[in-house]
Amino acid sequence: xxxxxxxxxxxxxxxxxxxxxxxxxxxxxxxxxxxxxxxxxxxxxxxxxxxxxxxxxxxxxxxxxxxxxxxxxxxxxxxxxxxxxxxxxxxxxxxxxxxxxxxxxxxxxxxxxxxxxxxxxxxxxxxxxxxxxxxxxxxxxxxxxxxxxxxxxxxxxxxxxxxxxxxxxxxxxxxxxxxxxxxxxxxxxxxxxxxxxxxxxxxxxxxxxxxxxxxxxxxxxxxxxxxxxxxxxxxxxxxxxxxxxxxxxxxxxxxxxxxxxxxxxxxxxxxxxxxxxxxxxxxxxxxxxxxxxxxxxxxxxxxxxxxxxxxxxxxxxxxxxxxxxxxxxxxxxxxxxxxxxxxxxxxxxxxxxxxxxxxxxxxxxxxxxxxxxxxxxxxxxxxxxxxxxxxxxxxxxxxxxxxxxxxxxxxxxxxxxxxxxxxxxxxxxxxxxxxxxxxxxxxxxxxxxxxxxxxxxxxxxxxxx
DNA sequence: TCCACTCACACTTTTGAATAGG
DNA sequence: ACCTATTCAAAAGTGTGAGTGG
Numbered sequence: 001x002x003x004x005x006x007x008x009x010x011x012x013x014x015x016x017x018x019x020x021x022x023x024x025x026x027x028x029x030x031x032x033x034x035x036x037x038x039x040x041x042x043x044x045x046x047x048x049x050x051x052x053x054x055x056x057x058x059x060x061x062x063x064x065x066x067x068x069x070x071x072x073x074x075x076x077x078x079x080x081x082x083x084x085x086x087x088x089x090x091x092x093x094x095x096x097x098x099x100x101x102x103x104x105x106x107x108x109x110x111x112x113x114x115x116x117x118x119x120x121x122x123x124x125x126x127x128x129x130x131x132x133x134x135x136x137x138x139x140x141x142x143x144x145x146x147x148x149x150x151x152x153x154x155x156x157x158x159x160x161x162x163x164x165x166x167x168x169x170x171x172x173x174x175x176x177x178x179x180x181x182x183x184x185x186x187x188x189x190x191x192x193x194x195x196x197x198x199x200x201x202x203x204x205x206x207x208x209x210x211x212x213x214x215x216x217x218x219x220x221x222x223x224x225x226x227x228x229x230x231x232x233x234x235x236x237x238x239x240x241x242x243x244x245x246x247x248x249x250x251x252x253x254x255x256x257x258x259x260x261x262x263x264x265x266x267x268x269x270x271x272x273x274x275x276x277x278x279x280x281x282x283x284x285x286x287x288x289x290x291x292x293x294x295x296x297x298x299x300x301x302x303x304x305x306x307x308x309x310x311x312x313x314x315x316x317x318x319x320x321x322x323x324x325x326x327x328x329x330x331x332x333x334x335x336x337x338x339x340x341x342x343x344x345x346x347x348x349x350x351x352x353x354x355x356x357x358x359x360x361x362x363x364x365x366x367x368x369x370x371x372x373x374x375x376x377x378x379x380x381x382x383x384x385x386x387x388x389x390x391x392x393x394x395x396x397x398x399x400x401x402x403x404x405x406x407x408x409x410x411x412x413x414x415x416x417x418x419x420x421x422x423x424x425x426x427x428x429x430x431x432x433x434x435x436x437x438x439x440x441x442x443x444x445x446x447x448x449x450x451x452x453x454x455x456x457x458x459x460x461x462x463x464x465x
Numbered sequence: 466t467c468c469a470c471t472c473a474c475a476c477t478t479t480t481g482a483a484t485a486g487g
Numbered sequence: 488a489c490c491t492a493t494t495c496a497a498a499a500g501t502g503t504g505a506g507t508g509g
Contacts, residue, residue, distance in 0.1 A: 051502085054471075058500070091468085138470090151469075189470050190502095197502070206501040209476035 030161060032178040035064035035128045039203060040182040047097060048185035049196045056135030056146040060204045063131040063157050063183065070121030070161075077162040077170060078114035078124065080131055082147050085154035085184055092192035100152065107140050107148040111160075118166055131157075138189060149187040156184035 034040060039061050040048075051057045063080060070076060084103060091100035112134045116123065137146040149155055156179055164173035191197045201207040 060501085201502070204477095204501065206477055206479090206499085208478080208501085210502055 030067065030069040030176050032159060032161070033066040033068075034180045034183065035066060036061060037180075037182060040180070043196065043199060044182040044184065046195045046199065047193055048183075049188045049191055049193060050136055050185045051191065052136045052138040052149050052151060052187045052189060054137060054139045054142075056137045056139075056142070056144060058132065058135055059157075059185075060200055063134065063159070064128050065131075065159060065178075066128045067121075067124045067161065070125055071163075072120060072122035072125070074121050074163055075118040075165045076121055076124055077117040077160075077164050077167065077173075078129060079111045079117075079160040079162065080114070080134060080147075080157050081109065081111040081160070082136075082149055082155040083158050083179070085156055088154070089150070090152050090154065090186060095193075097186065097192075103153055104150050107150055110145065110147050112145075112147055113167075118164060124161075136187065138187070151187050151189045154184060154186050156181070 043061065050059050084106070087103045088099045089101045089103050090097045092098075112131065114129060114131065115133070116129075135144070135146040136149050137144075138149060138151050139146075140148055142148055159178045160175050161178075162170050162173050162175035164170045186192075191200070201210045
């Protein structure tokens with residue numbers, strides 16, 4: 001498996017006026033590094049699970065990256081979306097994940113926009129960039145702009161860095177995409193693997209109350225003291241935790257984190273052991289994949305975990321709809337197909353809309369933007385939402401700007417592989433935008449019926465502003 | 466009966482307003 | 488009047504376990 005290099009090409013080209021300066025295309029390589037990769041690898045070694053809930057749940061570990069190679073004075077926008085790992089649904093069976101059938105049709109695809117966006121390269125590079133407030137939900141009708149996922153499906157986050165002065169010019173901008181293999185996870189509504197639960201409890205400060213040495217024991221004891229069955233169950237759990245955690249998962253890793261370097265080294269060594277020796281819940285699936293890909297897990301180079309991606313400057317591309325998208329299966333489009341590894345480098349056909357964190361709802365919006373999340377019923381088959389771009393889009397303005405809010409990634413007539421078959425019409429428009437958008441009419445009247453039209457649509461449509 | 470899912474709960478950290486002190 | 492530090496309460500983020508529904 002490779003770290004991503006989604007090199008997308010624009011074949012239609014923007015109007016010269018909208019083109020970034022030539023410098024943009026000659027910029028140095030952008031480098032993105034995953035923060036705290038050891039923690040991610042620890043989780044990944046066991047089989048990361050992320051809880052998804054109706055109101056939305058944060059990820060843990062949460063996505064945090066470092067960027068370098070940006071032009072300090074140029075503005076960039078940072079986005080994250082979630083890409084299905086493969087075309088399967090899973091179930092937890094006897095301590096491991098098993099394929100339980102074909103994946104369900106893709107839920108409405110959304111992209112999380114980092115709240116600092118847009119910001120100059122110097123801003124992004126001076127500190128690590130946290131996506132702490134990104135939330136995952138299983139509510140396909142979610143109105144908060146959270147990223148919608150299916151439970152018991154596997155995903156990985158995908159980071160986009162877009163050179164753009166503002167959100168209006170995203171379409172015309174250079175952007176690059178990064179993924180980190182160790183960030184893949186299974187979306188669940190309740191933890192399946194108790195080892196993951198323990199890891200989360202040990203590392204997530206909010207779950208401190210469940211750590212064994214803490215009050216949890218007392219609380220559980222109190223709760224269960226009158227119930228012999230529960231007591232037995234609990235003691236069994238405790239016994240398990242002892243057996244399952246030879247590497248000290250039950251200890252408060254926070255203490256280790258904050259301890260001296262020697263302790264940290266020890267912990268890293270433990271983690272390495274874990275990764276090498278621990279039974280992998282993904283073994284069967286990996287074997288399957290490897291059979292397809294013709295490589296064995298053991299032979300897989302260690303840099304599968306590479307947290308660092310290099311994207312050559314010339315690989316920069318512009319987010320135009322590629323006319324052949326429909327023929328270019330993406331990893332996320334492999335529902336029903338199986339290849340996940342080989343497809344990773346192919347063009348992405350998903351066209352997410354952009355979700356904005358709740359906390360930004362009260363912030364002033366540029367260009368007289370409409371308020372966030374104003375529900376706006378859309379024509380059937382359309383999953384796109386009007387964004388602030390609408391308001392400033394004058395008649396006769398460039399199609400890119402118009403395109404920001406008219407593209408419907410889930411339209412039934414889409415020719416894309418991912419949305420073909422039963423997928424497209426499965427999800428009605430979520431209507432999660434506010435009703436007070438000023439220019440709903442812009443949605444209508446845009447043909448979605450063929451790939452030629454497709455090419456006029458932007459990479460991102462904005463779901464919530 | 467099984468399993469995925471939801472919800473209320475206790476516990477924690479985070480956030481922001483109010484206040485005090487320099 | 489301004490800035491900084493401290494305190495406190497409310498809000499938000501956790502996993503748990505019971506209950507529900509298919």
